[in-house]
Amino acid sequence: MKRIFASAHVKRLFSALAALAILELMTGPPGSALTPTAGFTGSFGEASSFFGIFRTQRWVVFLFLALAMYAIWSAWLMWGTQVRAATAKAVSVPRAASRTRPVRWGMAVAVLAVALLLPHLITDPFWQAAMVEQIAVYVLLALGLNVVVGFAGLLDLGFVAFYAIGAYTTAWVTGALPTAAPFGIHFNNFYAIPIAIALAMGSGIILGAPTLRLRGDYLAIVTLGFGEIITIFANNLYGITGGSQGTNTIPHFSLHVGPIKYLWGLTPVPYYYLTIVFVILFIAGFKLLEHSRVGRAWTAIREDEVAAESVGINPLKYKVMAFAIGASTAGFAGVVTASQSNTIFPSSFTLQFSINILVLVIFGGMGSITGVVLGAIVIQTGSMYLLHTPPAGYQPQDLYIYLGALLVVMMIFRPAGLVPSRRRHREIGLAEKGEGHMNEVLTGDTP
Amino acid sequence: MSDKIFDVDHVTLRFGGVVSLNDVTLHQERGEILAVIGPNGAGKTSLFNSLTGVYQPQEGTITFQGSDAKPMSVIGKKPHRVSAAGVARTFQASRMFSALTAFENIKIGAESHRGIGVAGAMLRGPKTRRDERTSDARTVELLDFVGLRAKANVISSSLSYGDRRRLEIARGLATGPQVLLLDEPAAGTNPSEKLELTTLIRKVRDEMGVSILLIEHDMKLVMSLAERLYVLNFGSVIAQGTPEEIRANEKVIEAYLGSTATETGDRS
Ligand SMILES: Nc1ncnc2c1ncn2[C@@H]1O[C@H](COP(=O)(O)OP(=O)(O)O)[C@@H](O)[C@H]1O
Ligand SMILES: [Mg+2]
Numbered sequence: 001m002k003r004i005f006a007s008a009h010v011k012r013l014f015s016a017l018a019a020l021a022i023l024e025l026m027t028g029p030p031g032s033a034l035t036p037t038a039g040f041t042g043s044f045g046e047a048s049s050f051f052g053i054f055r056t057q058r059w060v061v062f063l064f065l066a067l068a069m070y071a072i073w074s075a076w077l078m079w080g081t082q083v084r085a086a087t088a089k090a091v092s093v094p095r096a097a098s099r100t101r102p103v104r105w106g107m108a109v110a111v112l113a114v115a116l117l118l119p120h121l122i123t124d125p126f127w128q129a130a131m132v133e134q135i136a137v138y139v140l141l142a143l144g145l146n147v148v149v150g151f152a153g154l155l156d157l158g159f160v161a162f163y164a165i166g167a168y169t170t171a172w173v174t175g176a177l178p179t180a181a182p183f184g185i186h187f188n189n190f191y192a193i194p195i196a197i198a199l200a201m202g203s204g205i206i207l208g209a210p211t212l213r214l215r216g217d218y219l220a221i222v223t224l225g226f227g228e229i230i231t232i233f234a235n236n237l238y239g240i241t242g243g244s245q246g247t248n249t250i251p252h253f254s255l256h257v258g259p260i261k262y263l264w265g266l267t268p269v270p271y272y273y274l275t276i277v278f279v280i281l282f283i284a285g286f287k288l289l290e291h292s293r294v295g296r297a298w299t300a301i302r303e304d305e306v307a308a309e310s311v312g313i314n315p316l317k318y319k320v321m322a323f324a325i326g327a328s329t330a331g332f333a334g335v336v337t338a339s340q341s342n343t344i345f346p347s348s349f350t351l352q353f354s355i356n357i358l359v360l361v362i363f364g365g366m367g368s369i370t371g372v373v374l375g376a377i378v379i380q381t382g383s384m385y386l387l388h389t390p391p392a393g394y395q396p397q398d399l400y401i402y403l404g405a406l407l408v409v410m411m412i413f414r415p416a417g418l419v420p421s422r423r424r425h426r427e428i429g430l431a432e433k434g435e436g437h438m439n440e441v442l443t444g445d446t447p
Numbered sequence: 448m449s450d451k452i453f454d455v456d457h458v459t460l461r462f463g464g465v466v467s468l469n470d471v472t473l474h475q476e477r478g479e480i481l482a483v484i485g486p487n488g489a490g491k492t493s494l495f496n497s498l499t500g501v502y503q504p505q506e507g508t509i510t511f512q513g514s515d516a517k518p519m520s521v522i523g524k525k526p527h528r529v530s531a532a533g534v535a536r537t538f539q540a541s542r543m544f545s546a547l548t549a550f551e552n553i554k555i556g557a558e559s560h561r562g563i564g565v566a567g568a569m570l571r572g573p574k575t576r577r578d579e580r581t582s583d584a585r586t587v588e589l590l591d592f593v594g595l596r597a598k599a600n601v602i603s604s605s606l607s608y609g610d611r612r613r614l615e616i617a618r619g620l621a622t623g624p625q626v627l628l629l630d631e632p633a634a635g636t637n638p639s640e641k642l643e644l645t646t647l648i649r650k651v652r653d654e655m656g657v658s659i660l661l662i663e664h665d666m667k668l669v670m671s672l673a674e675r676l677y678v679l680n681f682g683s684v685i686a687q688g689t690p691e692e693i694r695a696n697e698k699v700i701e702a703y704l705g706s707t708a709t710e711t712g713d714r715s
Contacts, residue, residue: 285569286569288568288569288570288571289565289568289569292567292568292569292571292575292579293554293555293558293559293561293568293578293579293582294564294565294568295568296547296551296554296555296558297555297559299544299546299547299551300544300547300555303544303545303546303547304542304543304544304545306501306526306538306542307538307542307543307544308544308555309501309525309526309527309530310499310501310526310530310535310536310538310542310619311530311535311555311556311559311618311619311621311622312527312530312531312556312559312560312622313527313555313559314525314527315527321565325565423546423547424546426545426546426602426604427545427546
């Protein structure tokens, strides 16, 4: 008996069955207070079509899928190395080519062209709005959090706070809050940009300077608390923030320079172009930053803080800087969102939001700018797709089950993310071999 | 006449009940190759950590006299401040930025003392580019100096043990130090690497004018390099003098040379 279970084949078969059973429950109907077992029985027993061939029950479909998974898994173990070697050989030439300068620039231009044409290719109003509110803005946020998490290696769970600060600053500066606008003047939204960036950066520094001395987990807890505090402030300071109702009178962006007059109105496309311009600026700036001495110093601190200090790098200063840059990016994203939607209220600035952005960064590839941009686009497009055209049995609250499952699978097969940063990729490889000093931070070893 | 680069005066360092350094008084002359020897656990690494701001001794004073007129009191300073003043070091278990290339490792040392300049970095203005070129040139010089030019683009974790040691020295030198602290640089290297290392250390002093403070278990290497030695045992200085004097010292023979610790080269 014991022998049978020790067999690798049996283990694989059971793993496949377990994985598919979980998937079956995930995609099945929910239970309710009155019928608590309905979720369970429905998941397995509900009628279903066998890939459109004949009608049967869900468990048959999933049993078939589990067996298929077992077969593919076994085949992969048998021939996987050959397949991998062959594909590695096949892609080695294009990959080497893709690293050369002209090809990289060519690809960048092509991507840019597609990005600029996109609103003309996709005219569905849902997707046009989603492209701004749910994708472009999230790309900005992911870029910002990547500086903190990816470049500097700091776990920030309160990123939403800076986004909220940016949004509320916009409302304040444009005179949309119960509290008086600065100097009693209702400024144009463009003026909100520097003010929001400065305030978000300032709060990043004030929060970061004392807390970034802490190690690992403590920082995560403090930032988590900060995120909650900002939301609670927004909710409770009724006279200043408008309380839980927030405000819905934030004006749109507008431009009055001499004869040029332009108002960003209700349609999302002009906002799309405005946001894309900023996304490009941020990507360019962060790319240069990554390959500057600031970026190298971050890498040094992340890899071995003790060694970094010994060559004269002040870790605290660089960490606060990463924190401030991330915060100001989020503050800026807050300006865009507030202006575009005209509306802000506290319940949109939740811990779940911070975690969502973190998922984009981890999924895309911490420390890789291309990765986090792509990660944000893929995940946000995916969740918008599920929202817009939900497949049978999908409820909106299921989203995080799927994101969670996706991350688990990702961590197993591609731990450095969709497009891994080359430095991070090496670090993970070294950590797995037990080299490098990444582990000492956790065990508190001394030099 | 005496020009002390390091002056350690009655320093005591404790960790709870453990006394790592017990009333240690010693000094280093500018331009000297000085060695600190002693059995494992004697407090040698603790001394280095105290000299570089990593540990904060409870008693005594440590004065570093760099090139500028003002002496610096090390205790209470952060390691990066001590580095900026002109103290570089290597670690007993070498600590490279292991996912970075040899070139990048050295360059980080070469540029760390410049101001931060985020705006400069993001705009990549003329000053930033000039700084980059200066650091690159300095890095290449140092790669040449330690004989790693051919391995500039190798990831540091795939370098051989001896190469890593030399890279760590180059990274330290890149910060432009007055004194270089080497914690068991020959540990784990083979005889021919040891010989190269001896030559390199002497070259650092002779050609760059950097004083050397050395911890080493390999007696042959220490005795051929050091001009003067201190012997530590249980956190206390038990002897000092020239290599000849140390070889003849009864207390040293008893505490250290006579014991089995001589050739073990344990890491501790
Ligand atoms: N961070 C620390 N915490 C507690 N004890 C320490 C610490 N660092 C060193 N020690 C103790 O100080 C003593 C000297 O250690 P060390 O300086 O590493 O010796 P050596 O380098 O001469 O082998 C040892 O007893 C060691 O356990
Ligand atoms: Mg030691």
